[in-house]
Amino acid sequence: MRELTFRDALNEALDEELGRDPDTFLMGEEVGAYNGAYKVSRGLLDKYGPRRVIDSPISELGFCGLGVGAAMAGLKPIIEVMTWNFAILAMDQIVNTAAKMHYMSAGELSCPIVFRGPNGAAHSLAAQHSQWFEAQYAYFPGLKVIVPGTPADAKGLLKSAIRDPDPCIFMESETMYAWKGMVPDGEYTVPIGKGEIKREGTDCTIVAWGKALKIALDGAELLAKEGISVEVVDPRTIRPLDEAMIVGSVQKTGACVVLEEGWPYFNVGAQISDIVQRACFDILDSPVIRVTGADVPMPYAKTLEALARPDEHSVVAGVKTALNVRS
Amino acid sequence: MAKPTYELADKLDKATLVKMYRQLQLMRRFEERCAQQYALQKIAGFCHLYIGQEAVAVGTEAAINPDDYMISAYRDHAQILGRGTPAGPVMAELFGKATGVAKGKGGSMHLYDVSRHFYGGWGIVGGQIPLALGTAYASKYRGDKRVTVCYFGEAAVNQGAFHEALNMAALWKVPAIFICENNRYGMGTPIEVSSAVVDVYKRAAAYDIPGVWADGMDTLAMYDAVKKAADRARAGEGPTLLEARTYRYRGHSMSDPAVYRTRDEVDTERENDPIPKMRAYVLAKKAAKEKELDEIDEAIEVEVEESIKFSEDSPWPDGSELYTEVYVDPMGHGETK
Numbered sequence: 001m002r003e004l005t006f007r008d009a010l011n012e013a014l015d016e017e018l019g020r021d022p023d024t025f026l027m028g029e030e031v032g033a034y035n036g037a038y039k040v041s042r043g044l045l046d047k048y049g050p051r052r053v054i055d056s057p058i059s060e061l062g063f064c065g066l067g068v069g070a071a072m073a074g075l076k077p078i079i080e081v082m083t084w085n086f087a088i089l090a091m092d093q094i095v096n097t098a099a100k101m102h103y104m105s106a107g108e109l110s111c112p113i114v115f116r117g118p119n120g121a122a123h124s125l126a127a128q129h130s131q132w133f134e135a136q137y138a139y140f141p142g143l144k145v146i147v148p149g150t151p152a153d154a155k156g157l158l159k160s161a162i163r164d165p166d167p168c169i170f171m172e173s174e175t176m177y178a179w180k181g182m183v184p185d186g187e188y189t190v191p192i193g194k195g196e197i198k199r200e201g202t203d204c205t206i207v208a209w210g211k212a213l214k215i216a217l218d219g220a221e222l223l224a225k226e227g228i229s230v231e232v233v234d235p236r237t238i239r240p241l242d243e244a245m246i247v248g249s250v251q252k253t254g255a256c257v258v259l260e261e262g263w264p265y266f267n268v269g270a271q272i273s274d275i276v277q278r279a280c281f282d283i284l285d286s287p288v289i290r291v292t293g294a295d296v297p298m299p300y301a302k303t304l305e306a307l308a309r310p311d312e313h314s315v316v317a318g319v320k321t322a323l324n325v326r327s
Numbered sequence: 328m329a330k331p332t333y334e335l336a337d338k339l340d341k342a343t344l345v346k347m348y349r350q351l352q353l354m355r356r357f358e359e360r361c362a363q364q365y366a367l368q369k370i371a372g373f374c375h376l377y378i379g380q381e382a383v384a385v386g387t388e389a390a391i392n393p394d395d396y397m398i399s400a401y402r403d404h405a406q407i408l409g410r411g412t413p414a415g416p417v418m419a420e421l422f423g424k425a426t427g428v429a430k431g432k433g434g435s436m437h438l439y440d441v442s443r444h445f446y447g448g449w450g451i452v453g454g455q456i457p458l459a460l461g462t463a464y465a466s467k468y469r470g471d472k473r474v475t476v477c478y479f480g481e482a483a484v485n486q487g488a489f490h491e492a493l494n495m496a497a498l499w500k501v502p503a504i505f506i507c508e509n510n511r512y513g514m515g516t517p518i519e520v521s522s523a524v525v526d527v528y529k530r531a532a533a534y535d536i537p538g539v540w541a542d543g544m545d546t547l548a549m550y551d552a553v554k555k556a557a558d559r560a561r562a563g564e565g566p567t568l569l570e571a572r573t574y575r576y577r578g579h580s581m582s583d584p585a586v587y588r589t590r591d592e593v594d595t596e597r598e599n600d601p602i603p604k605m606r607a608y609v610l611a612k613k614a615a616k617e618k619e620l621d622e623i624d625e626a627i628e629v630e631v632e633e634s635i636k637f638s639e640d641s642p643w644p645d646g647s648e649l650y651t652e653v654y655v656d657p658m659g660h661g662e663t664k
Contacts (some may be wrong), residue, residue, distance in 0.1 A: 025468070051468070057498070062457050062491025069461015072446060073396070075468060092488070096451050097458060105439040106430035107652045109446065141653050165655035192659030240659050 001184055007177040009151035010040050013158035014078065016187070018048050021076060024162060027054040027063055028080030028117075037082045038118065038177050064090035064115065068098045071113040071167075078162060081117035084133045084171060090115075098167040099142030114161045119147070119171035120211055120261055121298055124305060130298035132262030134210070137169040138239040138271075144192060145238040147171045149213030151181035153236055156190030164192060173211045195242035197249065201231035204255040204319045207246055207272055209234050212259050212310070219259075219315025230319060238268055246272060247279040255322040256280070256288045259315055264292040291318040335554050336547035339389070341614035347385050347546055348609050349623050351602050354381045354405035356631045357414055361404065361421060364635065365581045370421045374435045377405040379544075379576040382601035383508055384409045386549025387476060391504075391557050396462040396475040398446045398455050401436035402508075406478065410443040414634035424641035431644040432652070452513075453479060453486030456505070460492040463501035463566070474560045475503045476553075481527055481570075482513025490533070493568065497534035500565035504556040507570045508543065514579040515587040531568035543573030544599045547608065574599075 004012070018024050030037045032045040032055040045053040056063040060081065067077035081087040087094065094115060101109040121130035138145045144166055148154040154172070161168035198213060199220050208216035213234050220230040233249045235242050250256045256276050258269035273288040294308040320326070339347075358376045365374050377384070380402075388409040391397075399406050407417055412428060420427030421435050428438055429448075438448040446462065449455040459477030466473040483489055484507060496503050507527045511518050518525050531538025537559070541552035549571060556567035574596040578585035585593075609615050615623075 057491075057494060059491035059494065061488055062460065062495055065454070065457020065488065065492065066461040066464055066495060069398075069458035069463075070465045070468070071461070072458065073462045073465035075465050092451055092454050093457060096454060097449070101447070102655060103652050104429060104433045104437040105441075105447070106432045106648075108429065108439040108441045110655050112655075144654070144659055160660070164659060166659075194660060237659065240657065 001182045003180050004151050004183040005177065006151045006154055006172070006179050006181070007038065007040055009155040009183050010158055010172065011042055011044070013155045013162070014041060014044060015047070017159055017162040018044065018052055023074065024076045024078060025052045025054060026078045026080065027056050027067060029056055029058055029082050031055060031080050036080070038174060040177070041080070060086050060089040061093060065093040065097065067113050068093050068111055071111045072101065072109050076112050076162060078114045078116065081115060083117055083129060083174070084119045085129055085131050087115065087117070087133070094137070094143070094167070094169070095140055099140045102166070103142060110165055111167045112165045114158070114168045114170055116158070116170035117172060118174045120173050121309065122174035124300055124302060126300040127297035132260070134171055134238045135262065135267045138268060143167055143169055143239065145169045145171070146192060146236070147210040147238055148236055149208070149210050149234050151179070152183045153190050153196070155183055156188055157192065157236060160189045160192050163189070168192070171210060176211055190236070192237050193240040193242060195233060195235040195245040197231060197245070198234045199230065199232040201229040201253065203229045203253055204257060204322055205231045205233055205246070205249040205253045206257045206259055206315065206319065207233050207235065208259040209236060209238065212261050215310060215312055216259050216315055218312035219319065222312055222316050223319055228319060228323065228325070243275055246276065250276050250280045251283055254283050254285060256284070257291060257315070257318045257322050258288060259291045259310060259318070261293050261309060263295050264290060265295065267292065286322050286324055289318045289322040291315055331545070333547045333551050336550040339550070341612065343389060344609050344612060344614040345623070347389055348605050348620065349627070350385045350388065350409055351381045351546065351605055352624055352627045353414070353630065354384065354408055355602060356627050357408060357418070357634070358404060360631050360635060362577070362581065364421070369638070370435065371423065372434050373401065374421070374581040375402040375579065376577045376581070377402050377575070379596065380508055380510060380573045381405055382546040382549050383506065383543045383571045383573055386546045387506065387553045390550045390553035391474060391476055394444055395473050395557070396444055396446055396459070396466070398459040398462065398475065399448060399478040400452065400455055400480060400483070401448070401450050402480070403438050403448045404435065407438045407440055407445050407448070410440060410445045412440045412443055412445065414630055415637040418634035419638040419641050422638040422641070423643070424638055425644045425648070426637070426641040430648060432648070453483035453488040455479065456483065456488050456492040459503055459505070460496050460501065463496065463503035464499065467499065467501050472561055473502070474557050476506060477503060478506050478508055480513060481507055481509035481511065481518050482516070482521060483507070484527055484530060485521060493534045493536070493566070496566040497536045500563065502560035502563070503566040504553060504560060505566060505568045506553070507568065508573055509570050510573050510575045512579065512588070514583070515585070526570070528568055528570040536566050536568060538568045538570070540570040540572055543571030544601050546601050546605050
């Protein structure tokens, strides 16, 4: 094991998979000469050349569609979207084409492609650059949605996504790129569709993924000081979702909080709450509690932005509500 | 009137000319029966007929290789037949039967036959153009000398997808032929109402690629135009925008009575029908005798009738098909649920 940043873990995954499979190529805005808007593709143009690492024009619909067409023809494109906010322009290709072709053609066609880039809010980027999209993509049958929360998971899951035969939505985060974590040496992958218990506990389950995982773990640490033992479970992929892991944890703890930074209405937490209340109805002593961002477009001012985002204290409050503990 | 001559098509061999005539007739008769079967409610949903435009598909097919990629929009019945997919599984798909090319999951707008390099069959106007950029990009990436033919209507050129794809196609010189089937109406809206530039081929100037137009009611003129574009693409010289000026006799779809145009206009266009034109050429070239062409006509009537019988007799998809083929690997780690 060695310590790597999230950015370097992703870079290793790209490097290893580009080296492993000549049918893979990386395309996106600034991925080549600029080394990536967030430097995830640093050094890859030099190593693999302009045939494999391609700078695209600012044409999200066009180059995402190019990737889908190339995947349909048997290549394994990795398409970087500079942020998921911009991929809204490519929704037709991701949703109407990539997600549907295997089914509409009854298996004649398939679409082994990865769309990857940062999701969610960074800091003070205001409303158009601070949005969460995992619920949107997970809504569509035909897509897989992967949201890693640690450098080790990011590397292993990106490698799995690149090898996967279906279209994968892979979500990173601007602020996480510099985060560090221990990453295994040598070749490994992390399976899509399998979650991981990131902290064991007995009193309450917190479900969290992506950047919210750290908030959950920080909250769990604060709660431990008050004698409350929290289990933090990370599904790692939103679709397919490791329902068994989540349900198993709640059956053990008897209480559940779902944490996400995105908006409360119709989000991933809503779906998880539905799964948990149906599977654990007899065990729960209180409703599933959802801790989310505020239901507003993200404001610019630091003070307002802080109010719009959940933090470890929101997690503490959520767990206490779930456990009927007075704050 | 002097018989038109064709720079390249005049060199086609007799068997190819007869095959082209046969394809025109097959497409026409197949779709006439589609209209009938739609009226009988055997075909459901949206059903867009190609009748009148057959010269485009037949001329194009003759000018490209069987392993070239072909991608189309939702007016796709004739084009997949042109690729050589048997009429039975195509008709069965329109019926929604298990024996259809997509096992009844796609329908009229979503026809596929990868073994014959027909890649759909796409339902969003202009959405197939970036896909064609992608298959052409794959050819360039692999150096396999295959060309991509992409069909779309004249209304699709007002979509951003068209411009984004043509920019990249030109930038990277991919082997693609973008064939705009200009039938002059986007549903019911005439091109003059929707487009600042009605000569679609002129839009190629924006990307500094060849922009040409051809008579889309003349099979052999289409052959000439597509052959030149295909040779150019295969030689690594990049894409062409080809405007095929054509006309659909029917409405936009089966639910469209086409009241936005006059009977005179449709009748005038019908006088320019591609099938008699091709028949006259075949006879003039002595590629076949009247009797042989009559026999082809009769054989096609039988072939289409049999495709309907095949579809009628085929089973509906089994209920177990509902959840299959959503994913190649549903659980995402090599195990199935």
